[in-house]
Each structure stands twice: as C-alpha cells, then as structure tokens.
Amino acid sequence: MSVLTLQLAGPLQSWGASARFASRRTTENAPTKSGVIGLLAAAQGLERGADLSALAALRFGVRIDQPGTQLRDFHTAHHGDTDAAMPLSERFYLADAVFLAALSGDHDLLTELHAALRTPVYLPFLGRRSCPPSRPVELAVHDGAGLEDVLRKEPWRAADWYQQRRRHDATVTLTTLTEPAPGTAAAFSTEGSAPGDTLRDQPLSFDPRHRRYALRTVHTSTVSVPNPCARPRREPPTHNPVGHLEIA
Amino acid sequence: MTSRIILDVHALQNVPPSNLNRDDTGAPKTAVYGGAIRARVSSQAWKRATRRTFQDLLPASELGVRTKRVAELLAPRITALAPAINGPEAWALAAEVLQTATGSKIEPPKRKVDAAKKSGEAAPAPESSYLMFLSARQFDALAELAVKGADDIKAFFKDKDNKALAKQLANTKHSVDIALFGRMVADTADINVDAAAQVAHALSVHRVENESDYFTAVDDHNSDAEPGAGMIGTVDFNSATLYRYAALDVDLLERNLGRGLDENTSPATPVRRAVEAFLAGFVSSLPTGKINTFGNHTLPDAVVVKLRTTRPVSFVSAFEKPVTADADGGHMEAACARLAGYIPEIERAYGDETTDTWVLRIGSATHKLSDLGTEAPSLTELVEAAGAAVATRLEQRG
Numbered sequence: 001m002s003v004l005t006l007q008l009a010g011p012l013q014s015w016g017a018s019a020r021f022a023s024r025r026t027t028e029n030a031p032t033k034s035g036v037i038g039l040l041a042a043a044q045g046l047e048r049g050a051d052l053s054a055l056a057a058l059r060f061g062v063r064i065d066q067p068g069t070q071l072r073d074f075h076t077a078h079h080g081d082t083d084a085a086m087p088l089s090e091r092f093y094l095a096d097a098v099f100l101a102a103l104s105g106d107h108d109l110l111t112e113l114h115a116a117l118r119t120p121v122y123l124p125f126l127g128r129r130s131c132p133p134s135r136p137v138e139l140a141v142h143d144g145a146g147l148e149d150v151l152r153k154e155p156w157r158a159a160d161w162y163q164q165r166r167r168h169d170a171t172v173t174l175t176t177l178t179e180p181a182p183g184t185a186a187a188f189s190t191e192g193s194a195p196g197d198t199l200r201d202q203p204l205s206f207d208p209r210h211r212r213y214a215l216r217t218v219h220t221s222t223v224s225v226p227n228p229c230a231r232p233r234r235e236p237p238t239h240n241p242v243g244h245l246e247i248a
Numbered sequence: 249m250t251s252r253i254i255l256d257v258h259a260l261q262n263v264p265p266s267n268l269n270r271d272d273t274g275a276p277k278t279a280v281y282g283g284a285i286r287a288r289v290s291s292q293a294w295k296r297a298t299r300r301t302f303q304d305l306l307p308a309s310e311l312g313v314r315t316k317r318v319a320e321l322l323a324p325r326i327t328a329l330a331p332a333i334n335g336p337e338a339w340a341l342a343a344e345v346l347q348t349a350t351g352s353k354i355e356p357p358k359r360k361v362d363a364a365k366k367s368g369e370a371a372p373a374p375e376s377s378y379l380m381f382l383s384a385r386q387f388d389a390l391a392e393l394a395v396k397g398a399d400d401i402k403a404f405f406k407d408k409d410n411k412a413l414a415k416q417l418a419n420t421k422h423s424v425d426i427a428l429f430g431r432m433v434a435d436t437a438d439i440n441v442d443a444a445a446q447v448a449h450a451l452s453v454h455r456v457e458n459e460s461d462y463f464t465a466v467d468d469h470n471s472d473a474e475p476g477a478g479m480i481g482t483v484d485f486n487s488a489t490l491y492r493y494a495a496l497d498v499d500l501l502e503r504n505l506g507r508g509l510d511e512n513t514s515p516a517t518p519v520r521r522a523v524e525a526f527l528a529g530f531v532s533s534l535p536t537g538k539i540n541t542f543g544n545h546t547l548p549d550a551v552v553v554k555l556r557t558t559r560p561v562s563f564v565s566a567f568e569k570p571v572t573a574d575a576d577g578g579h580m581e582a583a584c585a586r587l588a589g590y591i592p593e594i595e596r597a598y599g600d601e602t603t604d605t606w607v608l609r610i611g612s613a614t615h616k617l618s619d620l621g622t623e624a625p626s627l628t629e630l631v632e633a634a635g636a637a638v639a640t641r642l643e644q645r646g
Contacts (some may be wrong), residue, residue: 011281011564048442069280073290074271077448088272095280119252119558122448123497129430130291132448132495134565136598159568161283 013126045121068097427504566590
C-alpha cells in the first residue's frame with residue numbers, strides 16, 4: 001500500500017458531482033474522486049470508454065489547503081452555422097483554490113500514474129478543459145504510508161499570500177474528505193467513526209454515450225498542519241508609560 | 249515512450265477601457281486569483297473569436313488532402329472493423345455509403361475499367377467524380393456507419409435518420425474546427441472527438457476594479473418644453489493587461505485530422521496548416537463584445553510560443569501575486585519582467601526538455617522577453633517557423 005499525492009491548483013477549477021448537462025453546472029467544494037480519476041486516466045492515455053476498475057479501486061482523500069471562492073460564469077452559445085441561440089447555462093468554478101489529493105493503493109500502479117502525469121497522453125485539466133493547472137499536478141509516491149497519515153503530514157500548499165494572512169497561527173486546521181478504508185464501518189454505522197455523507201462520484205464508466213457513477217461514502221474530518229509563515233506575535237516591551245509621573 | 253509534440257502559446261495583451269466579455273448583468277467578467285479580483289475573458293469567448301478568424305484563414309479544401317479515391321480509403325477501415333467484409337465487397341459498401349453521404353457518384357472511371365478489361369487486370373476501385381477532402385475522423389465515423397448497415401446498405405439508407413447522419417458525417421465545413429475545439433453542439437456524430445486545443449480563461453495580470461460609464465441619450469426631436477434625456481443608463485467596463493494561454497496537443501490533432509494523402513506534399517501538411525491557422529487565429533483574434541462602443545481593437549504586445557516534448561506548462565503562476573503599476577504607470581513592463589524571471593525558473597525546476605521558443609514582441613516595455621527564444625520579426629514569420637518545426641517533428645516520427 002502506497003499513497004500518491006497530487007496538488008490541484010489553478011486560477012479556476014471545477015469538480016461536478018450532481019449536475020450533468022443541466023443548465024446549472026455546479027461544482028463541489030473540493031475535487032471529486034471521479035474528476036481526479038479522470039485526470040489520471042487521461043494522463044495514462046485511457047480512452048473514454050476504457051475499463052476503470054483498477055483506478056476506481058484506489059482509495060481517495062482530499063485536503064482543502066485553500067478553499068477559494070465560488071465563481072459563476074454566465075455561458076451563452078450560438079450554433080456555428082445557423083447562429084441560433086443555444087440554451088443558456090451557468091457554470092460554477094472554484095477560483096483561487098488549492099487542494100491536496102491523495103490516492104492509496106498498489107505501489108506499482110501509483111508509480112506508473114506518477115510517471116504518466118509527467119508525460120501525459122491527454123493534456124491535463126482541473127475538471128474543465130479551460131482550467132489548466134498552474135502548478136505541476138504530481139507530487140510524490142509515499143511508499144508504505146497510510147492515506148490519513150499522509151494528509152496529516154504533508155506540508156501546507158496554500159499560496160504565500162494566504163499563508164501570510166494566517167501568520168499569527170502556528171498551526172492551521174484544514175478540512176479533509178476521505179473514503180473509509182475497505183472493510184471498516186459503512187456510512188450509517190454509529191460505531192466509532194463519524195457518519196459519512198454520500199456522493200455520487202465513484203466512477204464506473206466515462207463513456208460519453210452513458211456515463212455512470214456509483215455512490216460512495218465521504219467522511220469529513222480535520223487535520224492540524226503547521227503554518228510555515230507563522231510568526232509569533234511580538235510581545236510589546238514591558239514599560240510603564242506613566243511611571244515617571246508623580247501621582248500625588 | 250516517443251516524444252510528444254505540444255505547442256504552448258502565451259500572450260500578453262493590453263486592452264483599453266472595454267467590455268469584451270460580459271455576464272448576464274452586463275458587467276465584464278472577473279475572477280479572483282491570488283486574493284485579488286482580476287479581469288477575465290472566458291475561454292469560450294476567445295475560442296469563438298479564434299474559430300471565426302480561423303475559418304477565414306483555412307478553408308477545408310486547402311488542406312491538401314484532396315483525393316478522388318475515397319472508396320479506397322474507406323474500405324480498409326471497414327475491413328478493420330468487420331474482417332468478413334473485404335476486397336471488392338468492401339469497395340462496393342464504401343461506394344454506397346459515400347454516395348449517400350456526399351451526393352457524388354462513386355464508381356470506377358470508365359477509361360480505367362476499359363483499360364483493366366483489355367489488360368486482364370482486376371476491376372479498378374470506384375472513385376468519386378470530383379476531388380474531396382475528408383479527415384481521418386470522418387472516414388472512421390463513416391466506416392462505423394457502413395458496418396452498421398452492412399447487411400443491406402440500400403435499405404439502411406432508406407431510413408431518413410441514417411441518411412441524414414451520413415450526410416452530416418461527410419460535412420467538411422467544420423472538420424478542422426472540430427478537430428481543434430471539439431464538438432460545437434452535442435451531435436451524436438462528433439461525440440467521440442476530444443478537442444486538441446485547450447484555451448485557458450484570460451486573466452489580467454493585475455488587480456482590476458470594474459468601472460461604470462453613466463450615459464444619457466437625448467431625443468433629437470425634443471422640444472424646448474421637455475429638455476430631459478430620453479434614456480439614461482450605465483455601461484460597465486474595465487481595462488486590463490491580459491495573460492492569455494493556450495495549449496495545442498499536436499499529436500491528438502494529427503489523430504483527429506489524419507495525414508495527407510497527396511503524393512506531392514508531405515503527409516504532415518494538413519496538421520501543419522491547421523497548427524499555423526490556430527496560432528495565427530488565437531494570437532490575432534478578439535472577442536467582439538461591445539466593440540462598437542469601445543473600439544478596442546488591440547493585438548498582443550508580446551507572444552511567446554513554445555514547442556514542448558512532454559507536458560504543457562502554463563505561466564499564469566507568474567502573476568499569482570498581482571502585478572502593480574510602475575511608477576510611471578502601466579503594467580506591461582512589470583508583467584514582462586515577471587514572466588522573463590519566472591520562465592527559466594519553472595523550466596529548470598521541472599523540465600529537462602529542450603523546447604523551441606519563439607518570441608514576438610513590440611515596444612521597449614517588452615524588452616525583457618527577448619532572451620527567452622528566437623525573436624521573430626512578424627507574426628507571419630513566427631507562425632511559419634513554428635509550423636515548420638512541427639512538421640519536421642511529425643516527419644521525424646514517421
């Protein structure tokens with residue numbers, strides 16, 4: 001078992017889970033498993049109709065390093081030949097966000113994916129083709145590590161200006177969204193782990209004629225990560241401004 | 249792994265007060281990046297502008313893949329999908345499909361038939377009566393259709409839908425468009441095309457605040473008794489120095505378009521022509537939002553084109569910290585300095601590739617970019633040089 005870490009950063013990114021071909025194409029607040037699996041499959045050169053079972057079996061987790069802001073893009077379209085107006089749509093993006101994604105699974109597969117991201121067969125993008133990444137996507141393959149451990153230990157990847165805003169905090173609390181490990185408590189179990197949400201983004205097929213996704217459980221949690229830009233508040237020097245006055 | 253051919257295009261373009269691309273409230277589009285609001289021109293707006301410029305630059309018929317021997321090109325694809333159909337049977341099926349799709353008679357030319365009969369050779373393949381251009385993608389789609397109706401092709405095309413589909417597949421008006429930008433509308437015919445070009449949303453390199461122009465319109469026939477305005481309103485606008493980026497996957501473009509079949513020219517010609525048209529179109533096009541109101545026809549002051557071998561690299565991170573205006577005002581010089589500093593750093597950190605770089609720059613504000621690559625004196629020469637390099641790499645690959 002190893003873990004592949006990815007950084008997903010760019011001016012705009014969009015990860016949809018519930019809006020398909022509707023006029024309101026929303027984005028989740030964090031990268032979806034299907035979106036990231038799609039990115040990896042494209043890097044490997046898998047066609048859209050290819051078998052995804054090896055990739056979909058990886059366990060997925062994501063840490064929100066910089067949440068970004070929701071952006072609504074008003075999108076019009078006209079038919080190229082007839083200039084007839086096509087249906088309007090609003091498409092949502094996450095602007096100025098940075099995420100750390102992690103996938104745990106077979107070491108050889110993850111090493112192959114890491115190499116594929118360096119020489120991708122299809123050009124990579126963060127959810128939509130108009131969103132190329134601004135930083136290299138691949139980070140590292142952590143041999144023998146656990147998913148939750150990696151999400152806890154990886155350095156904070158938010159932009160400098162964002163880290164500077166939190167400089168008075170030695171550590172910051174970041175949200176993580178992870179899949180439960182196989183064989184552990186399911187979504188609605190009350191034993192031990194917190195109940196999970198369900199999201200329909202477990203990819204079964206990307207065939208454009210019939211895309212299929214199954215439900216998967218997502219556990220929301222937090223981790224504390226040190227802030228590299230932390231500067232302790234300087235205590236003012238001890239001084240008594242009125243000490244020289246003689247109070248009668 | 250054979251090396252890839254990826255063309256990255258970066259441009260820095262000043263736009264004066266204008267509203268190139270607006271949202272449903274009429275305000276110019278914006279996005280937050282690096283914690284600051286930036287002016288934005290959406291990817292789809294600039295892609296549309298590029299498409300329109302592009303259609304003038306490159307009519308499909310000029311791509312040099314003209315041939316009459318379309319049946320001979322379609323037949324092997326049919327055989328590949330259905331090995332039971334081969335030889336003259338495949339030719340006949342191909343001819344039938346092409347006849348329905350293009351309206352042209354597809355049959356062996358009479359003189360060739362007579363010559364073959366005389367010399368005792370096998371019957372020649374059917375040909376179309378005029379030169380046609382069909383891309384690899386179109387041949388693939390027609391082959392699939394042919395195999396679907398192989399049992400009784402004439403009855404298959406009695407169905408209006410099948411006939412319409414065949415006609416649509418052979419429509420060459422948008423072949424190169426679709427190969428570059430993907431399907432325009434969700435037509436089932438093109439549902440499998442992956443766009444070879446990736447165009448990012450253009451962002452200003454600096455912080456921007458939208459401004460608004462209050463205007464009044466006075467009725468020419470107003471009498472002195474009613475001096476007021478006939479209409480009042482506001483137009484929102486901003487001005488920006490935009491960073492624009494596009495990545496073109498030349499390998500995928502070649503798969504979408506196919507190779508040239510004309511013996512007199514190199515097989516890389518259709519792709520080369522498409523790449524050159526895309527480059528020229530992307531650099532020189534402009535979305536026309538509110539163009540009559542603002543008259544903002546500008547061209548990029550700086551263009552950097554890189555021919556890469558492994559992966560595309562966007563330089564937008566150079567502007568994550570917003571550029572501030574110089575002491576004398578203006579963002580172009582500072583933006584160029586940022587870019588000139590960033591490019592060697594990011595390439596050293598992550599690239600071991602040798603990339604060909606061409607630079608087109610105007611004015612003294614862009615002088616810092618001159619060391620980044622070969623300076624081209626004009627856009628035509630930049631496009632020509634990039635096209636030639638792409639063609640050489642394609643031919644080397646064989």
